[in-house]
Amino acid sequence: MQFTSLINHPADWMQGSGPHSDVVMTSRVRLARNLRGFPFPGYSQEKQRLELLNLAKPVVEALSEMGDAYSEDYVSLTKIHKQVLVERHLISREHAARSAGCAVVVDARQNLSIMINEEDHFRIQGIRAGLDLLNAWSLVDRVDSELEAHLPYAYDPKLGYLTACPTNVGTGMRASVMLHLPALALTEQINPVIKAVGKIGLAVRGLYGEGTDALGNLFQISNQHTLGEKEHDIIASIERVIERVVSSELNARQKLLEDNPIMLRDQVGRAYAILRHAHILSSKEALNLLSLLRLGADLDILPDCDRSVLDLLLMEIQPAHLQLRAEIELNAEERDMRRAWLTRSRLRDISSPIEPPPDHPNEGDS
Secondary structure (H helix, E strand, O other), rough: OOOHHHHHHHHHHHOOOOOOOOOEEEEEEEEEEOOOOOOOHHOOHHHHHHEEEEEEHHHHHHHHHHHHOEEEEHHOOOOHHHHHHHOOOOHHHHOOOOOOOOOEEOOOOOOOOEEEEOOOOOEEEEEOOOOHHHHHHHHHHHHHHHHOOOOOOOEEOOOOEOOOOOHOEEOOEEEEEEEEOHHHOOOOOOOHHHHHHHHEEEEEEEEOOOOOOOOHHHHEEEEEOOOOOOHHHHHHHHHHHHHHHHHHHHHHHHHHHOHHHHHHHHHHHHHHHHHOOOOOOHHHHHHHHHHHHHHHHHOOOOOOOHHHHHHHHHHHHOOOHHHHHOOOOOOOOHHHHHHHHHHHHHHOOOOOOOOOOOOOOOOOOO
């Protein structure tokens, strides 16, 4: 598969629906694995990384899940192409910064990606729509077993899988969920929720993981420890927490509808007006406004708005996606103008928010 074919077809998880998909956008499970006899990528020389790449990449490409896959060495990828893969959550920002001796292999449906020579020799990642960690785990577990049958993994009987970072030793698994929490943000409950999640050993990060902001009210919640814990136990623990966070978000949405309906409609209406008519949109502003539109769609304030259109637009307005579509490198101002044009185009057929019911007076009434 060519890069253009990969990008022109939205991933399954971008357009599908899953459990709690109004709040939980995606579930992701990632495994860190290394091979015996090779230093960790961060401590290796280029020739060692190339040697491992030449050994491992054909095995990855031959996986049963990788029929018609996209496979590319990083020396062949431009900066924009790598950033597009980051924006699609198919590779990490850290991996995108590397070059010789690194590669990525992605299945045709973009449910599975395998990074070679990231922080570890392999980062095996499965993505599903909604709250679906078990199926994401089932996918990467199956692939992991197939790779382990052909490659000599670095494994210790007492410690488990050996990894570059001590926090990954053991199962080497990170399970994470991307949540959309606009109502908790609007009702100023988000900080207590984040603190409560952190106290029970889970990490809360922004849109692109560690060190990034929670733009668009999007938050990643994941486990922090892998040593001495079983994969199913980790997943069950995270899902119990996510169920509680989902319940808190849905309760906050209902409270907004009951206690502050005019404020809520005002927020959604202003977001709709700006997105439909703006000619300059920064990435931060667009994400935050689309977050409100997504909330309006879920609460039937925008009754004919398909949430999947908004989810796809959240991806399309990212800087590298805009430049890929334009086929030229754009400065910040040019990106802001193209982002506004694309947003107006995508939302053209979406009707304006419905009027409030008669028992709620309009703002100008006395």
